[in-house]
Amino acid sequence: MGRSGIRELHMNCSFDNYRVENEGQRKALELARQYAAEFDGSIASFVFSGRPGTGKNHLAAAIGNDLILRGKSVLIVTVADLMSSMKGTFQRQQRHYRRAADSGSQQC
Numbered sequence: 001m002g003r004s005g006i007r008e009l010h011m012n013c014s015f016d017n018y019r020v021e022n023e024g025q026r027k028a029l030e031l032a033r034q035y036a037a038e039f040d041g042s043i044a045s046f047v048f049s050g051r052p053g054t055g056k057n058h059l060a061a062a063i064g065n066d067l068i069l070r071g072k073s074v075l076i077v078t079v080a081d082l083m084s085s086m087k088g089t090f091q092r093q094q095r096h097y098r099r100a101a102d103s104g105s106q107q108c
Contacts (some may be wrong), residue, residue, distance in 0.1 A: 036067060
């Protein structure tokens with residue numbers, strides 16, 4: 001799926017093959033289906049939260065796969081990936097400012 005962020009494990013995830021085991025999952029499936037069906041780009045993000053193993057990644061991929069099939073661009077990012085990216089950006093900026101400060105102090 002290219003740069004969509006959908007991992008190989010989730011490439012075949014759909015709403016139809018999501019297993020509902022409780023009311024919370026039923027509601028999550030309903031909301032995910034509704035979001036995909038009504039997607040027009042005005043609400044550009046959808047966030048899942050919950051305990052491990054409840055199907056968050058499956059539903060995110062199902063939304064993504066559905067939208068991709070309809071020609072939409074998709075990017076799926078986990079919170080862990082987002083935090084890692086932010087940390088990397090912060091560390092790069094910190095190194096840049098340290099180098100700038102070090103080179104400035106040597107000129108005095």
